[in-house]
Amino acid sequence: GPPALVTSKPSTPGDYAAVRQSIAALLDDGDYDDGSYGPVLVRLAWHASGTYAKKDGSGGSNGATMRFAPECEWGANAGLAVARKLLEPVKAAHPWISYADLWTLAGVVAIEEMGGPTIPWRAGRSDAPDGSKIVPDGRLPDAKQGAKHLREVFGRMGFDDKDIVALSGAHTLGRCHTDRSGFSGPWTNAPTTFSNLYFQELLNNKWVVKKWDGPLQYEDTKSQSLMMLPSDLALLSDRSFKKYVTQYAKDEEAFFKDFAVAFSKLLELGVPFPAKSA
Ligand code: CCH
Structure with a gap:
């Protein structure tokens, strides 16, 4: 899309409302995917943050080390280069914001603009000068694995079963791309609207192995146009996870509330905010 017109407006350092406006202005593009860059911006914010390890404080959104x-x-x-490049004009118009703050704020603005909950967000991340603090590869979840793996990965960050299911609800957005992950297709028929539809589709469809040349994934028997990853179906086969799937499918308000808390926490993992004064 042509984002230049809004992002060219200069802003005062600390004017995060201006940054939010610039991000919101470049989300829609009829030529890209399902018409919005929102989903890939949410994925950028998540992958920038999801490298965190509680035990030593390594990884996380601070540093924006995915530049390297x-x-x-x-x-x-x-x-995710698509998402990082998209945000370059925003960075150019608001050079005082760090990439680390910009990437996380973009995920927040995307969710809010796509109809999701307000996500508590604060500034305070700084950019690492180089890639020396990049953590080992392999900390982000593997879609081929199941419940045990999800608990290991998200447990490493300090998340529990409820958080895992709530965060997984982000798959109501966007799609899989064969040239990115190897998987294919969307989880819902409304991939640019933030809702609890992912949980409804997960629960109310029959999921069978998709017959194709690609990696193991599932399709719904009714339309054969929706998909689930093996890791998505783990939320159904595990009793503790399924309890929350059922709750969120029925109660969108509960999903929005739990998602907002968990996503905000995810984006803040390892960020050295100044201690709150009493
Ligand atoms: Fe995800 N995700 N995700 N995901 N994800 C993919 C796409 C999106 C896993 C695997 C994949 C979260 C958790 C998991 C989004 C947000 C979140 C893809 C396809 C795979 C594979 C990538 C492609 O081909 O473009 C696995 C495994 C987990 C385990 O938990 C969490 C948590 C979040 C955010 C809170 C979003 C959004 C997308 C769509 C991106 C797009 O470009 O449309």
């Missing part, structure tokens, strides 16, 4: 190799070249981050 090898992190930008990890298989898990395939396709």
